[in-house]
Amino acid sequence: MKKVGNHTSFSRILLFCLAFSLSFSITSYAQDATAPAAAPAADAAAAAPAEGAGDPVKGKELFNTLCAACHKLDAKSTGPALRGVADKHDRAWIYKWVANSSAMIKAGDPAAVKLFAENNNAVMTAFPQLSTGDIDNILAYTSLPIEKPAGGAVAPVGGGASQDGGMSNNLVLGLLVLVLAVLIVMLVMVTKTLRKVAEVKGLELPETSSVSFWKAYAKNQFLVLVTVILLMLASSYFLYGYLMQVGVDKDYQPIQPIHFSHKIHAGDNGIDCKYCHSSARVSKTSGIPSLNVCMNCHKNISEFQGDKDSTYVEHSKEFYSGEIKKLYDAVGWDATAQKYTGKQKPVKWVRIHNLPDFVYFNHSQHVSVAGVECQTCHGPVETFEVMKQHAPLTMGWCINCHRETDVKVEGNDYYKKIHDELAKKYGVVKLTAANMGGTECGKCHY
Numbered sequence: 001m002k003k004v005g006n007h008t009s010f011s012r013i014l015l016f017c018l019a020f021s022l023s024f025s026i027t028s029y030a031q032d033a034t035a036p037a038a039a040p041a042a043d044a045a046a047a048a049p050a051e052g053a054g055d056p057v058k059g060k061e062l063f064n065t066l067c068a069a070c071h072k073l074d075a076k077s078t079g080p081a082l083r084g085v086a087d088k089h090d091r092a093w094i095y096k097w098v099a100n101s102s103a104m105i106k107a108g109d110p111a112a113v114k115l116f117a118e119n120n121n122a123v124m125t126a127f128p129q130l131s132t133g134d135i136d137n138i139l140a141y142t143s144l145p146i147e148k149p150a151g152g153a154v155a156p157v158g159g160g161a162s163q164d165g166g167m168s169n170n171l172v173l174g175l176l177v178l179v180l181a182v183l184i185v186m187l188v189m190v191t192k193t194l195r196k197v198a199e200v201k202g203l204e205l206p207e208t209s210s211v212s213f214w215k216a217y218a219k220n221q222f223l224v225l226v227t228v229i230l231l232m233l234a235s236s237y238f239l240y241g242y243l244m245q246v247g248v249d250k251d252y253q254p255i256q257p258i259h260f261s262h263k264i265h266a267g268d269n270g271i272d273c274k275y276c277h278s279s280a281r282v283s284k285t286s287g288i289p290s291l292n293v294c295m296n297c298h299k300n301i302s303e304f305q306g307d308k309d310s311t312y313v314e315h316s317k318e319f320y321s322g323e324i325k326k327l328y329d330a331v332g333w334d335a336t337a338q339k340y341t342g343k344q345k346p347v348k349w350v351r352i353h354n355l356p357d358f359v360y361f362n363h364s365q366h367v368s369v370a371g372v373e374c375q376t377c378h379g380p381v382e383t384f385e386v387m388k389q390h391a392p393l394t395m396g397w398c399i400n401c402h403r404e405t406d407v408k409v410e411g412n413d414y415y416k417k418i419h420d421e422l423a424k425k426y427g428v429v430k431l432t433a434a435n436m437g438g439t440e441c442g443k444c445h446y
């Protein structure tokens with residue numbers, strides 16, 4: 001009898017080992033399978049051959065410092081796209097053009113006059129300092145073939161990489177579930193056959209142990225009591241936790257119509273919060289910037305470049321560039337023609353922070369008067385890829401801060417007198433916001 005029992009548990013262990021090794025081999029296989037997809041792009045970039053007389057590497061440097069403000073390789077910007085421009089004109093013409101295009105237009109060079117008219121009479125800077133060698137280098141760079149095999153430069157597809165990642169993850173999960181299901185079926189079948197074998201051999205099998213375990217448990221009153229108490233404690237703990245978070249939207253993080261990354265704007269590019277949320281200083285609300293503010297920069301930034309060796313980019317360049325296209329659709333900006341079409345579709349940002357109507361909160365009071373940093377209340381926004389509510393915004397949160405924060409009086413004549421009087425009244429050196437009435441119901445509730 002004992003022998004049979006041992007035999008089953010041994011086969012079970014074996015099966016488990018099998019399941020484990022199988023599931024591991026599947027995950028690592030899936031990772032291998034996704035890896036090569038990224039490789040060809042890198043290969044193609046590395047293998048891009050140099051063409052023409054100049055040095056494309058030096059040319060790229062010159063292009064980025066001098067020309068990129070108005071020119072892109074593959075898309076129209078202030079000036080036309082420059083890829084392949086060396087084949088469009090002869091060298092001598094280009095040397096002359098780059099040195100001083102206005103002079104050529106004035107002199108009535110037909111090609112120059114036509115170009116000027118085609119580009120809304122925009123004037124190109126003159127670069128008399130560039131040698132013909134420099135210009136050859138730049139032309140070598142603009143003559144490079146397109147790097148990405150997928151022609152990705154202008155592809156407005158959203159979310160390529162991240163969705164791929166999700167797909168393969170789901171696939172792996174599905175496979176694992178399948179393998180587990182098969183294993184369970186196999187296990188059941190194995191036990192059944194083993195039992196049959198035992199019956200045939202005339203061995204007596206022990207009763208399934210689970211039933212007797214529950215019987216024994218039900219008889220032991222002490223154990224039952226302990227369990228009931230534990231269950232009650234746990235449920236009241238969770239109920240309390242649940243009730244306390246009703247109406248508290250800490251970490252609320254809705255999906256916005258345009259994926260706008262504070263990390264990229266306020267963090268990596270160091271744009272001041274108040275450049276966009278300009279009313280925070282002077283009014284009650286902070287407001288979301290109008291799309292005109294975005295276009296101050298995005299007339300020129302139509303594609304996401306990122307940083308070559310950056311660690312911060314969480315989505316693919318195509319994804320980010322696609323999001324900028326959404327901005328263009330919304331304001332009705334035609335990037336090819338470089339003008340507004342007049343067709344607008346306002347962006348409906350989802351509001352994240354929202355106090356109840358019966359509470360009065362004023363940004364300028366906190367930002368300008370009290371000198372509190374945005375980050376004190378909104379968290380390290382410059383690291384948020386997606387915006388979320390950092391603070392609980394409960395009454396206790398407001399009041400605690402009023403109790404702890406000293407009022408800033410330096411350089412504030414308005415407060416000097418009140419401060420001196422109140423400090424005398426409370427017998428303190430430093431006044432907190434609470435001393436100033438920051439805990440009076442009427443200050444926050446109307």
Ligand code: HEC
Pocket residue numbers: 063066067068069070071078079080081085088094097098101115116117119120121122123124125127138
């Ligand atoms: C201030 C903006 C500006 C800068 C900077 C600029 N360009 Fe231009 N470029 C233009 C504009 C605009 C045109 C179109 C003609 C016009 O309107 O004058 C143009 C046209 C050209 C053309 C002719 C394109 C064609 O399709 O025929 C060439 C070549 C050119 N630029 C090269 C350069 C090079 C090289 C640099 C950098 C050294 C440079 N540009 C910097 C604005 C600029």
Ligand code: HEC
Pocket residue numbers: 256260262265266271272273274275276277288289349350351352353354374375378381382386387
């Ligand atoms: C380039 C413009 C820009 C800059 C710079 C910027 N923001 Fe924003 N901010 C936005 C836009 C657009 C939204 C609405 C979309 C969203 O919620 O992501 C927003 C949303 C927010 C929200 C949530 C608003 C709500 O609905 O409750 C907060 C809080 C915020 N920003 C704080 C900051 C802080 C703090 C900084 C500086 C570290 C900053 N922002 C810098 C454009 C900007």
Ligand code: HEC
Pocket residue numbers: 258259260261262264265269271276289290291293294295296297298301303304305306307320321323324327
């Ligand atoms: C002060 C300049 C500036 C302003 C204003 C600005 N951006 Fe940007 N934006 C940038 C820069 C710089 C990048 C990064 C470009 C890169 O790295 O290639 C960027 C990238 C983006 C991207 C791609 C990355 C991402 O965040 O998803 C989107 C979308 C975008 N901006 C939307 C907006 C919107 C919407 C507004 C207005 C609320 C706005 N931008 C205002 C400078 C600005």
Ligand code: HEC
Pocket residue numbers: 273274277280281284285286287288353354355356361363366367372373374375376377378393
């Ligand atoms: C003392 C805490 C505090 C500080 C400091 C603070 N905020 Fe706020 N912010 C809030 C609260 C609370 C709300 C919700 C207001 C409401 O619902 O009426 C909010 C809402 C916002 C909103 C949503 C739109 C609005 O006006 O309701 C934006 C955007 C915002 N803050 C940006 C900023 C920026 C940018 C700064 C820094 C210049 C800043 N905040 C500083 C507490 C603060």
Ligand code: HEC
Pocket residue numbers: 355359360361362365366369370372376377393394397398399401402405406407408433436437438443444
């Ligand atoms: C980071 C700390 C901080 C938080 C959080 C904060 N406050 Fe304040 N608050 C201050 C300070 C400091 C002052 C004093 C400003 C001054 O008058 O010098 C103040 C002043 C005020 C005043 C004016 C009081 C008066 O005497 O006139 C009101 C109203 C107010 N806060 C409301 C709120 C509300 C509502 C919240 C929560 C949604 C909140 N505050 C959260 C720091 C904070």
Ligand code: HEC
Pocket residue numbers: 247248355356359393394395398399402438439440441442443444445
């Ligand atoms: C510093 C600002 C501030 C002061 C002072 C303040 N409250 Fe509040 N109170 C709030 C905020 C913010 C909320 C909203 C909390 C939420 O939405 O979870 C709130 C909510 C409430 C609520 C609704 C219950 C709830 O939790 O939603 C009541 C009732 C209330 N306050 C009463 C008072 C009374 C009474 C006083 C005076 C002793 C007072 N408050 C002083 C900021 C304040």
